[in-house]
Every structure is written in C-alpha cells, then in structure tokens.
Amino acid sequence: METDYKHAFCFVLDLLNRGLFTTEETSKVLEKILNKETRKNCIAECLRCKRFENDFDFVFSDIQNHFTYWPVYFKRFLEEVSELPELTFTSRLVHARLAYFLERCYLEHTDRGFNFSGFNMKVGDVLEKVSLPGFLRESNLILIGKRQPSFSESVRATLLRYKKMEEFGRIFVGDQNVQAIILGGSLGYGPFLNVRSAVGNSSSSDLDVIVIVKDFNDIIKNRKFYKTALFYKKAKHQFKRRLGVFQELYKKMDAVVFSQKFDIVDTDFYISIHFITIDTLKSIIGKPFEAQLLRSEDISLYVSDYKAKNKIFFGDRFGFSKIIKSKPILKLENQKIKSGFITFVEGYSIINGRFYPGIYHNIISPKFSVWHDKDNDTTNLVRRFKRVFVERYKMERVQFRDCSHIFNSHLRYPIFSPILMAQNR
Helix, strand or coil: CHHHHHHHHHHHHHHHHCCCCCHHHHHHHHHHHHCCCCHHHHHHHHHHHHHHHHHHHHHHCCHHHHHHHHHHHHHHHHHHHHCCCCCCCCHHHHHHHHHHHHHHHHHHHHHCCCCHHHHHHHHHHHHHHCCCCHHHHCCCCEECCEECCCHHHHHHHHHHHHHHHHHHHHHCCCCCCEEEEEEEHHHHHCCCCCCCCCECCECCCCEEEEEEECCHHHHHHCHHHHHCCCECHHHHHHHHHHHHHHHHHHHCCCCCEEEEEEEECCCCCEEEEEEEEHHHHHHHHCHHHHHHHCCCCCEEEEEEEEECCCCCCCCCEEECCEEECCCCCCCCCCEEECCEEEEEEEEEEEECCEEEECHHHHHHCCCCCCCEECCCHHHHHHHHHHHHHHHHHHHHHHHCCCCCCHHHHCCCHHHCCHHHHHHCC
C-alpha cells in the first residue's frame, strides 16, 4: 500500500509538471490521497489512469509508422478503458486522450488522401464492438455556462460536422478566387471533446469558418455555391442579395468583412461564414499587426463586418492573465443598412501594455491551422502570426506576473483539452 501511495502521489505531480493537471486540480486530488476516507479509491484511480497513460504514450509514439492499424489501437484503448470502474477526477483526461487520438487519426487519414466515409465507418465499427463505461457515455459537466458532451456524443457530433465541412470544402474546389478556408469554433479547437449535439435546453455546436478570397466580385460567379444542397434556398437568395449590397460597401471601404449564417439542411446546427480578402487578413494578423504587437503603445484596431443581424461585441477583454474587464478605447455604433448591419468588431487591442486578441484571432487560435489552402500563403501567414503571438506572450510574462498561460487570452480557454493546454505552455 505504501508503494501504491508513492506511485499515485508521483503520478499526480507528474500530471501537474506536464501541464495535464492544473494547480487546483492537483491540490484536490492530493487532498483525497491524504484523506484516510478517500485514499483507497483515489490511489486506485490514479494507478489505473497511469497504466492507461503509459499505454497511450507507447502506442501513439508508434502509430504513424503503423497507421493502417489505427482502428486496432482505438479498439484496444476503448477496451482498456471499459474495464475500468467509473472514473472521477481523471475522466476528462481520459476523454481528452481518446479525442486527441481520433483527431490525429482523422488528420492523417485526410493527409493521405483517403475519403471521409472510410474513416467514419471504421470509427463506427469500433464503437459498435465495445461497451463504453458510463463516464464516456454520459456527462453532467458544465464549464463557462456550456454543457460539455460525453465522449460518445462528441464523437457522433464531430463526425457529422467533419462530413458537412468536407461538403462545404468541395463547393470551392477549383475556385481560383478562394485562397484558403480557416476552421474555428469547437470543431477547430476541440474535435471529439467539445463538439456537442442539441440536448434539452443546450444548443448544438455550430461551425465557424473564415473564407479568404482574392476578390468579392467573383464570389457570385461560383455556381456550386448556389446549387449546393447543404444550405436552404432562402438563405442562398438572401446571401446573393446581401452580397450585392456588400460589394458597394467594400468599394468605399465601409465594410471589409462579409458574414452570414447558414442553417445546414437536415441538421440542428448552422455554419457562420466570414468572407475576407487576404489584404484585410494581413491587417489583422500580418506585418502591420506584428509591428504593433512587438511594441506596447495602446491601440485598438476595428474591423467593419457586414452582418445580417445586429451584434454587439463590446464586453470583457481576455488577456494572457485570464479575464480583465476593461472598456474599449473607442465604442463605435453599429449602423443599420439595407439587408443587415455594419458592425464594428475589435480586431485586437493593446490597453495599458496588455494585449487583447480579437474575435478573428480567436477563430484562428488555438490550433493556428488552415483547413484548406490553395498555395500555402495563408498557412505561412498563420504560422508567422503564431510566432508573433507567442513572442508577445513571452514579453508580457516578463512584465506581468499574472500571465499564466498563452491561451488565457481565448474566449473558450476553460474548456480546452488538457492535452492542448499542455502542448502550448
């Protein structure tokens, strides 16, 4: 028992050291280990999770060389987890590990040019053969006011959204006007973990994308967009009508982003599309942004976005030291115009020496990845943005002692996977 006690204690501290547990989580678990009434069950759970972690690290280190067998490894993980009694404080870590495994397999699957239906079928086959434990089938966890799905729910919801994203991507295959598509939202930062279906009063996870175009005039020429069965006719007609209005706004630079939501046919979720030129994107994450970010002068950059509905974006700022309430330098009033509103969205701010990312930064981060890129220009731009973003964090961490993690600056950081947080300390 004494040996198990030491192993459990060291395991929890190791999770803290690797960034997989927060200080608060670590303290709670160590208290359970020290408490005579909870010690036995807590130590047992630590040792079970430790075996799973060791097995996961061993298999994952070899999976790229044996990618063909990923369904076998996935089944093995689930069988190992299904033999465990109900987990409590390590359940989210186990869920995150399984989610990370599936995400990497999906990305490898698509990088190798395999079709989505094959991946979808293989995941389904494995899930049919294994009986999942309760903590992977049900979840009562609520974070930042959002219900967190169970593993089984999130797998189904993620696969459906990947399918719809692939359909969306095919609309622009061969379209020389579309340079890149950036995927944000929960499907971007938390596939198989944070993506949820509509259950009870909780809404389902939507899709959030930035489409980078060369010229707004050529959007209307894409016939596949207007013929796709992905969106309802009414929304496509509204889009075409609003696009004509936006083109006039863009000529005068009264609006530089064109946004619209589309309900996806026969689903309970929608996709928010933000059309933007590469030049506007560069103003938000490129060299002008870089020059400002490596200085500490107070500034706020506003982006004018033509939306179908009025939306107010002024509220709390999220910096590297978690939530800091601060008023914007300027407060611009949204303007009602034909078929929508010109809304003023903060591209980013520096206030009192602290950097606050904007809405579009939150779409690009925390993964800093591009779903589709015709010539890699956007990918290179995003990679440079990440380097500058990290450099700014390091600058502020020296100046402000409360800068504890780079992703504190994201609206959704409390629900990020512990794997993601650990990889970006």
